[in-house]
Amino acid sequence: MQTFIKDLSKHVGEEVVLKGWLNNIRSSGSIAFLELRDGNGFIQCVANKKELAEDVWNLVENSTQESSIIVTGKVTQHPKKTDVFELQITKYQLVQQAIDYPIGNKEHGPEFLMDNRHLWLRSKKQWAILRIRHLVKAGLQDYFNNQGYIELDTPIFTPTSCEGTTDLFEVNYFDRKAYLTQNGQLYLEAMCMAFGRVYDLCPNFRAEKSKTRKHLTEFWSLNPEIAFIEHEESLKIQEASIKHVVKYVLEHGGEELALLERDLSELQAVVEKPFVHYEYGDAIAELKKRGSSIEYGKDLGAEDEELLTNDSDVPVIVKNWPKDIKPFYMKKHPIDSKLVLNADVLASRGFGEIIGGSQREDDYEIILQNIKSAGLQVDIFEWYLDLRKYGSVPHCGFGIGIERVTRWIAGIHHIRETSAFPRMLNRIEP
Ligand code: 4AD
Numbered sequence: 148m149q150t151f152i153k154d155l156s157k158h159v160g161e162e163v164v165l166k167g168w169l170n171n172i173r174s175s176g177s178i179a180f181l182e183l184r185d186g187n188g189f190i191q192c193v194a195n196k197k198e199l200a201e202d203v204w205n206l207v208e209n210s211t212q213e214s215s216i217i218v219t220g221k222v223t224q225h226p227k228k229t230d231v232f233e234l235q236i237t238k239y240q241l242v243q244q245a246i247d248y249p250i251g252n253k254e255h256g257p258e259f260l261m262d263n264r265h266l267w268l269r270s271k272k273q274w275a276i277l278r279i280r281h282l283v284k285a286g287l288q289d290y291f292n293n294q295g296y297i298e299l300d301t302p303i304f305t306p307t308s309c310e311g312t313t314d315l316f317e318v319n320y321f322d323r324k325a326y327l328t329q330n331g332q333l334y335l336e337a338m339c340m341a342f343g344r345v346y347d348l349c350p351n352f353r354a355e356k357s358k359t360r361k362h363l364t365e366f367w368s369l370n371p372e373i374a375f376i377e378h379e380e381s382l383k384i385q386e387a388s389i390k391h392v393v394k395y396v397l398e399h400g401g402e403e404l405a406l407l408e409r410d411l412s413e414l415q416a417v418v419e420k421p422f423v424h425y426e427y428g429d430a431i432a433e434l435k436k437r438g439s440s441i442e443y444g445k446d447l448g449a450e451d452e453e454l455l456t457n458d459s460d461v462p463v464i465v466k467n468w469p470k471d472i473k474p475f476y477m478k479k480h481p482i483d484s485k486l487v488l489n490a491d492v493l494a495s496r497g498f499g500e501i502i503g504g505s506q507r508e509d510d511y512e513i514i515l516q517n518i519k520s521a522g523l524q525v526d527i528f529e530w531y532l533d534l535r536k537y538g539s540v541p542h543c544g545f546g547i548g549i550e551r552v553t554r555w556i557a558g559i560h561h562i563r564e565t566s567a568f569p570r571m572l573n574r575i576e577p
């Protein structure tokens with residue numbers, strides 16, 4: 148029967164069967180150390196020439212990296228480390244011998260690794276990052292499920308844009324044009340009027356020509372949409388959900404974070420300390436003080452986001468931005484009509500925006516006017532306008548970028564490593 152590496156602590160002293168791949172092998176001629184990975188962990192297996200039949204020893208010694216193997220052996224405690232185990236090999240079976248595995252222990256350039264992404268996924272660092280991605284999704288779902296939200300899915304094919312018309316992917320939809328969704332928000336607004344509190348966890352597509360360390364053309368976001376709350380309450384929910392997911396990864400991803408050498412005290416601070424808030428105008432003033440050439444009325448560039456958060460060990464919320472640079476659906480600020488009730492949450496230590504959200508305009512006449520001034524086709528939005536005709540209520544929502552949050556929590560330089568098969572401006576393969 149197969150045992151998994153993660154369960155070995157329960158089998159110390161017993162003989163078990165492990166099935167996996169050979170990550171690495173070192174041999175001195177009389178003793179060989181094999182690093183086996185089975186998908187959920189890594190373990191050192193020890194083969195002793197003296198204790199093995201000659202044909203078994205020969206098989207072990209001639210094994211190659213990434214060969215698939217089945218090993219039987221006794222589980223022992225690592226001589227020095229308490230929660231580390233080893234396997235003393237008694238039987239060894241080669242499932243398939245891998246010849247000339249292209250990714251070795253030497254340094255490879257990122258383009259080579261990306262071309263071999265289907266194999267690169269097997270390496271330790273990628274293993275750790277993508278398992279953290281899994282925990283990010285699970286941790287966020289855990290938070291919202293426990294707060295009484297229901298998860299619904301929004302469509303991928305859409306007849307119109309949500310976040311502006313410049314970065315849409317157009318597709319042929321029978322005899323008409325359609326677009327891959329930029330974000331499911333408009334549909335979530337309809338859903339929240341039916342279910343109160345909802346979220347989706349869906350892919351989003353943006354034909355962004357930006358070649359940065361933070362942009363994918365296909366990414367996933369989790370979008371809560373909540374009826375009967377106002378902007379400041381939404382910000383509290385955003386903070387609570389981020390604190391929860393960081394805590395969740397700390398609790399369930401200790402091995403992965405250690406492998407990535409992530410500074411845990413930084414993550415602990417996010418859980419414990421309140422987030423910093425700036426009004427948009429104050430953020431601009433602060434940025435100018437710190438040497439940025441940004442002007443009031445402009446979007447924050449990547450450098451500005453870094454400048455504002457580099458010295459912060461908690462996320463920074465920048466709220467209430469000028470209406471002119473924001474989408475049509477955001478609610479007008481009650482005191483200053485040139486502003487809207489929105490916010491970006493910027494991750495700590497320069498990792499940039501992780502959440503974008505807002506209170507939604509719930510007034511029929513105002514949002515109709517906004518749609519017209521944005522140059523959008525009113526008839527396509529009839530159904531959306533209905534939400535303001537029949538039982539309109541204050542409501543808010545926000546989108547949490549899964550890869551952005553993973554990149555930040557895992558402490559990864561480039562977003563491409565947070566997606567199993569990332570899609571970017573210059574890459575759609577493998
Ligand atoms: O800020 P965005 O564009 O907001 C919206 O789409 C809203 N309709 C969401 C809502 O209110 N429900 O995107 C939300 C988040 C960003 O904060 C960022 O984390 C991520 O999605 N994101 C990207 N991640 C990777 N690559 C890209 N090109 C991204 N664009 C946005």
Ligand code: MG
Binds near residue numbers: 491500502503
């Ligand atoms: Mg945004």
